[in-house]
Amino acid sequence: MNVRRLIPSTALAGAVALGAVTLSACAGTSDTADKGDKGGSGGLDVVASFYPMQYLAEQIGGDHVAVDTLTKPGVEPHDLELKPRQIGELGDADVVLYLKGIQPAVDEAIAQAGVKNTVDAATLTTLETHGSSTGHGHGEEGHAAEEAGHHGSEAGTDPHIWLDPVKYAEVARGVGAALAKADPAHAADYTKNTDALVKKLGDLDADFRDGLKNTTTKTFITTHSAFGYLAERYGLDQEGISGVDPESEPSPARIKEIQDIAKKDKVSTVFFETLASDKTARTLADDTGLKTDVLDPLEGITDKSKGDDYLQVMRANLDALQKALGAK
Template sequence: MNVRRLIPTAALAASVALGATALTACSGASAAGGGGKDGKLDVMASFYPMQFLAEQIGKDHVKVSTLTKPGVEPHDLEITPKQTGQLGEADVVLYLKTLQPAVDKAVAQSGVKNVVDAGALTKLEVHDASGHDHAHEGEGEAGHDHGHGEAGEDPHVWLDPTKYAEVAKGVGAALEKADPGHAADYRKNTDELVGKLAALDTEFKDGLHDTTSKTFITTHSAFGYLAERYGLDQEGISGVDPESEPSPARMKELQALAKQENVSTVFFETLASDKTAKSLATDTGLKTDVLDPLEGISNKSQGADYFEVMRSNLKNLQKALGAK
């Protein structure tokens, strides 16, 4: 009798132990796929354009934090040891290599496994201060040898809706890999976002197709991709770094160019100083207006998110270029 009773008891104990082991394994898998205690994937974005992609594609399945707080100029960002530690705890890190050297260094030190470099998800090009594309010079020779992160490559890909869509697809794929349980949702959200970006691209093409002038002057040479996409010429007062000071020769050159190309407006941005733009405008009798490189959203931004600010940029460009 005792033996007969012991057999099912032992079997039951083994079954309970096996179930507990399976439950632990499932919990571990869930934590690995779903991130923190709330079951959400913990995503750390380096600055606003990466944050926006994570929020739009991840929606309710992700918890998104950003290293660059609203109102902070991303190029100037310094990373605290605490933020480096937070990077190491993230499930996924989204950043754009070479845009923020402090972030590049912190990511390398963090040891986080799922790192997504947005610049590797599309083709980067080299633009000079005037926004001209040098990516294809010497085609078939050195022109195709630009490695990612090479000095001079323009990182501002998000200002071209088509390139931003390419980055969005890569981010979506990365979230699917990190959290396969919600892969279908990430795919659906990515497709929706890519569709919205295609519509925005059409708005820019139609809105800038017929203009009196094709040249615009801006403090920050961030619009090389946008200019190339829509057949415009960007003339930057400073280079890709918005804080670099233009030479007197460059200012004189821009004054002559403004007259020659029928330029009506000098553009400045919300997160950097407008001093040089206003100085040039005063010297040449031009107006000033905002062209936002969308490196961050603040209470000064002409819109609450990427799409609103991009449409404000389009409106301001149409006005300045004499769109018909």
């Protein structure tokens, strides 16, 4: 999976709590964010669990927040481990923004630390259950159920809500309201920033709708079943090779099933992720004469990402889907 950015270690020096460590959306350096205007402006210390939450906090909070992300570069969100000190210091943050069900370590840490000011993005929109296939009957029910349970909430729901611009906008509004409640003095700015971000996400949604409206096929194959919401939103069919874990090995039966689907639905491309192994995708592509390309689940931004932020990478995903699906 993709990974996400973390503040430089120098910003940690002298920090009393994890919540005081900063990655400001607008400050020039982490030192400025930590020691500069924050205190004078009454700014908020926000801890975000991973990149999709960090992006919302930075875009909506603007100058009034200092944002720290818990997930280091090179670490999958689900594999994150926190030190006891970090768990204890979570309670010092003004706001903790996370997505319950995708990072067990964060969920447990919040419970252990007794954090009061938390915002669970999963409560700000409606979560759904997605299996290996979204939109038609491909895939076995047992396989779909196994996927949903392996990577999601206790109810087996799909946590990848940020890959649907409409749901992500719903979450953005909830985050904006939470920041305004935590920092009433700057509520008007949070509302203005939220509205601006929601408009950008609305434009992104329109681009996806227009760009994927007329395609040769509606089926796309990916190693990581992260795109259920996106597929449902735009009338596509997601087929996951290995389920929700891009590093797991698919069964021979699943490979045969994917091969049959590719032939039947005129699939041209097998998608993999930038930082996950592409072995399975390339093997399947070689066996079926298909192409390979990247479809980014946007769990982090790195120097290998096809863009510098959420909007840029999502548009790169749109370009990749248009090409693979034969958009007209």
